[in-house]
Amino acid sequence: MKYGVNEQGYYGDFGGAYVPEMLYPNVEELRQRYLSIINDADFKAEFDQLLKDYVGRPSPLYYAKRYSEKYGANIFLKREDLNHTGSHKINNAIGQILLAQRLGKKRIIAETGAGQHGVATATVCALKGIECVVYMGEIDMERQAPNVSRMKMLGAKVVPAKSGSRTLKDATNEALRDWIANPVDTHYIIGSVVGPYPYPDMVARFQSIISLEAKKQLLEHTGKELPEYVMACVGGGSNAMGMFYHFLDDEGVKLIAVEAAGKGVDSGHSAATTFLGKEGVLHGSRTILMQTDDGQVVEPYSISAGLDYPGIGPQHAHLYKINRAQYASVTDDEALQAGLLCCQLEGIIPAIESAHALAQLEKMKFKKDDNVVICLSGRGDKDLDTYIKYFNY
Amino acid sequence: MDHRPWTIDKKNMNRLNHLFNTKKDNLLSIYYTAGYPEINTTVDIAGALEKAGVDFLEVGFPYSDPVADGPTIQNSSQQALNNGMTLNVLFEQLKDLRKRVTIPILLMGYVNPIVQYGVEAFCKKAAEVGVDGIIVPDLPMYEYETMYSEFFKDNNLSNIFLVTPQTSPERIRKIDELSNSFIYLLSSSSITGGNLDVSDSIQAYYTRVKAMELKNPTIIGFGISDNATFKKACAYANGAIVGSKFVKLLESENYMDQISGFVKSIRMES
Numbered sequence: 001m002k003y004g005v006n007e008q009g010y011y012g013d014f015g016g017a018y019v020p021e022m023l024y025p026n027v028e029e030l031r032q033r034y035l036s037i038i039n040d041a042d043f044k045a046e047f048d049q050l051l052k053d054y055v056g057r058p059s060p061l062y063y064a065k066r067y068s069e070k071y072g073a074n075i076f077l078k079r080e081d082l083n084h085t086g087s088h089k090i091n092n093a094i095g096q097i098l099l100a101q102r103l104g105k106k107r108i109i110a111e112t113g114a115g116q117h118g119v120a121t122a123t124v125c126a127l128k129g130i131e132c133v134v135y136m137g138e139i140d141m142e143r144q145a146p147n148v149s150r151m152k153m154l155g156a157k158v159v160p161a162k163s164g165s166r167t168l169k170d171a172t173n174e175a176l177r178d179w180i181a182n183p184v185d186t187h188y189i190i191g192s193v194v195g196p197y198p199y200p201d202m203v204a205r206f207q208s209i210i211s212l213e214a215k216k217q218l219l220e221h222t223g224k225e226l227p228e229y230v231m232a233c234v235g236g237g238s239n240a241m242g243m244f245y246h247f248l249d250d251e252g253v254k255l256i257a258v259e260a261a262g263k264g265v266d267s268g269h270s271a272a273t274t275f276l277g278k279e280g281v282l283h284g285s286r287t288i289l290m291q292t293d294d295g296q297v298v299e300p301y302s303i304s305a306g307l308d309y310p311g312i313g314p315q316h317a318h319l320y321k322i323n324r325a326q327y328a329s330v331t332d333d334e335a336l337q338a339g340l341l342c343c344q345l346e347g348i349i350p351a352i353e354s355a356h357a358l359a360q361l362e363k364m365k366f367k368k369d370d371n372v373v374i375c376l377s378g379r380g381d382k383d384l385d386t387y388i389k390y391f392n393y
Numbered sequence: 394m395d396h397r398p399w400t401i402d403k404k405n406m407n408r409l410n411h412l413f414n415t416k417k418d419n420l421l422s423i424y425y426t427a428g429y430p431e432i433n434t435t436v437d438i439a440g441a442l443e444k445a446g447v448d449f450l451e452v453g454f455p456y457s458d459p460v461a462d463g464p465t466i467q468n469s470s471q472q473a474l475n476n477g478m479t480l481n482v483l484f485e486q487l488k489d490l491r492k493r494v495t496i497p498i499l500l501m502g503y504v505n506p507i508v509q510y511g512v513e514a515f516c517k518k519a520a521e522v523g524v525d526g527i528i529v530p531d532l533p534m535y536e537y538e539t540m541y542s543e544f545f546k547d548n549n550l551s552n553i554f555l556v557t558p559q560t561s562p563e564r565i566r567k568i569d570e571l572s573n574s575f576i577y578l579l580s581s582s583s584i585t586g587g588n589l590d591v592s593d594s595i596q597a598y599y600t601r602v603k604a605m606e607l608k609n610p611t612i613i614g615f616g617i618s619d620n621a622t623f624k625k626a627c628a629y630a631n632g633a634i635v636g637s638k639f640v641k642l643l644e645s646e647n648y649m650d651q652i653s654g655f656v657k658s659i660r661m662e663s
Binding site for chain 2: 016017018019020021022024025163164170173177180181183278279280281282283286289294296297
């Protein structure tokens, strides 16, 4: 693939595996084995079967008629919100638990922001009867309380990350520390296309099912395999990378990634990484991250816990730098309004993360026959409190 | 690029090389975080440590997301950042420090602040203010070798690699080849601030490394906190590094008065 990873784990200037020696054997073991494991026929069969029977794939590609009328183009929603556990995160969690089993690992750790990845990980661990520990920022535990309870019901231990901004970045730090201390028996299921190589590539492959299906489904809907636009929200960027993956080499397809501007890109309370970030190293890869001139990581802000992250995956940094994808940003207010509009026009309550992608529709200029595919990455049940408070329902 | 091992001749020996040439056993190094507990304490603490007989210093420059560190060093880093510590401030302090302190100095920190400073500029500046070596836990060997090693060599700075109980013998050989002052042996796979692992498998690991007869001396770190653990480490390596335990001491009010006693309590030479 033209935009894929090279042998050293780089996408152009970005990627690599910047990990302390304590993690080297783990990351190296993964690097050596991930491709042979995931290309193995047994693995593929079990992965496909679980995606079909357990997750409920393929997720529908839904022609959103009222959206289409409003925005003057054919708008299609890729319904990852209908997956078991409520978001795209389960695709990767299934892939990695099968991989962890084949690596002989007995214990799983994960970080989570909105709790969707934590829930997905707790779910697959229950499915396989494997011990599960999820690190979650203390602030995120408050604002995504239902997901904390869900993880506990599923048998996972949820450990609050109390350092720094007490959000996703800090949960990731704590998970990395756990992995350093438990290098032999533990597999770390990273939830996004971030982290040291091979994680960004591995997670992208597991999420690529989104665009693989979408291509076929669009062909059935429209007689054409390729849309004019493909859109998705970006925190670390896993649903976006899954949504872009099989369109990357189709240069005519415009890829739009939507970051969280929080209270505004210049407000000092934002998570719009490509607007505010510089090149550097975060969580094991060279990428673009929000940081001070002295190289300290800046604490991001977004109302959406899943997008409240100061970096993006290295492949996104590459697509941004070479202009293969466009990166836009949407504020809290715009996202919440778009979320409500989706409820009222289409009868779907979207996750606030996904609502960021929907909000971008307002800013686009489409031609009448344009086909637009948007990844509706998750459902909004977990965000009801936030919606209710904001709109006073 | 020149990938040959860095051979040292007399004229490009740094203070670390001199130290390891003259002293082979019971070397003691202390780690502390620059700018902690207060912004201007970096120099005084170094002076007191030298006076107390420490062989070389590891000065940490703080980072917001120190994944290899436990709570003690995390807190000291956060406090140092709150105090206004930056690489620029630290380099100014080190200039003063070198007027008083003659033992070798290593800087220890994470890669992102160095990348922001510019790796070449960082190496040049560090050498200029009298630094002898750098420890960057999250700078991988591949990136060091292919992108940065020349900056270290040009400035006569030693890059210190870590070895853990899980590091393979082939990789230890490679590390030995790329090193030119000492190798940092981790007492366990852990973050800083834990207890010393004295299990049979760890003893076997020390013995295994010792039997490799590496060209570089080895120093054991992580979990060294008192005379017993120091002695234990020195039985297998050329010396040891104390970090979290000393940073913890800096939390007390009259820590300057306790530094000499602390170092004596670690050494307790009998």
